[in-house]
Amino acid sequence: MLRRTVAATVAAAALGAFGLATAAPAAADSPVDVGQTQLSFDAGPEPIHKGRTLYLRGKLKVQCSDDYVDGLTYVIHSDSCDDQERWHRLGWKEIDILFQPKGSYRWHHVESVRTRGDGSFSTSVRARWSGTWRAVFDGARHLAPSEASDYVKVYGGHRYDGDPIRPGGSSR
Numbered sequence: 729m730l731r732r733t734v735a736a737t738v739a740a741a742a743l744g745a746f747g748l749a750t751a752a753p754a755a756a757d758s759p760v761d762v763g764q765t766q767l768s769f770d771a772g773p774e775p776i777h778k779g780r781t782l783y784l785r786g787k788l789k790v791q792c793s794d795d796y797v798d799g800l801t802y803v804i805h806s807d808s809c810d811d812q813e814r815w816h817r818l819g820w821k822e823i824d825i826l827f828q829p830k831g832s833y834r835w836h837h838v839e840s841v842r843t844r845g846d847g848s849f850s851t852s853v854r855a856r857w858s859g860t861w862r863a864v865f866d867g868a869r870h871l872a873p874s875e876a877s878d879y880v881k882v883y884g885g886h887r888y889d890g891d892p893i894r895p896g897g898s899s900r
Contacts, residue, residue, distance in 0.1 A: 762872050764791040766815060767823075769863040769876035776855045778884035784825055785850040786863050788843050789815035790871065817847030821865060825851060829859040858882045 769786035776782055792814055825838040843849045849863075860879045867873035 762870055765789065765818065765865060765867070765872050765874040766791070767863055767865050767874040767876045769861075769878055771861040771878040771880045774878075775881040775883060778855055778882050780855050781852050782855040782861075782880065783850065783852050784861060784863070785848070786823070786876065787846075787848045788818045788821055788823065788865055788874075789847055790818045792816050817845070818871070819843050819845040819847055821868060821871075823849050824864045824866070826862040826864060827859055828862070829857045832859070835862065855880070855882045 766789045767786060768789075769784070771782060771784050773783075821843050822840050823843060824840050826835045827838050828835045838853065839851060841849045841851050858879075858881050860877050862875060862877040864875040865871075865873055
């Protein structure tokens with residue numbers, strides 16, 4: 729990659745001497761590789777009765793075929809991934825939990841959680857309304873963003889009153 733960048737710079741300098749300018753080769757090559765991430769997510773049990781505890785769980789992983797650097801964490805191909813392993817756990821990253829009640833177009837931020845060392849995360853809330861739960865990883869330095877969602881039917885939670893959902897079932 730460094731050789732291509734140097735070659736493109738030398739070529740651009742040579743062309744620039746003749747009054748021609750082109751940035752296509754340099755712009756097409758990104759200097760930093762981005763690790764592709766995958767977020768699994770499940771809200772359950774489902775269906776559930778109003779007032780019961782709803783568990784929100786998931787796992788964040790990064791593709792092993794990609795090198796990535798994030799702060800002091802390095803994962804480089806076989807150094808941390810087995811030959812059979814396609815995805816590697818991604819710990820200590822922030823995940824945002826959002827809720828969209830059935831019939832609404834607005835997402836409500838419920839809370840932010842961090843993944844554990846094995847890439848897993850979990851939290852619980854009181855089931856109040858049917859709707860879609862979403863977990864979002866916004867990405868990080870050298871890591872692509874990802875998200876996942878799950879719809880949960882709540883029996884007895886027919887009407888949404890507009891209050892954002894808070895952990896443990898309390899409202900803001």
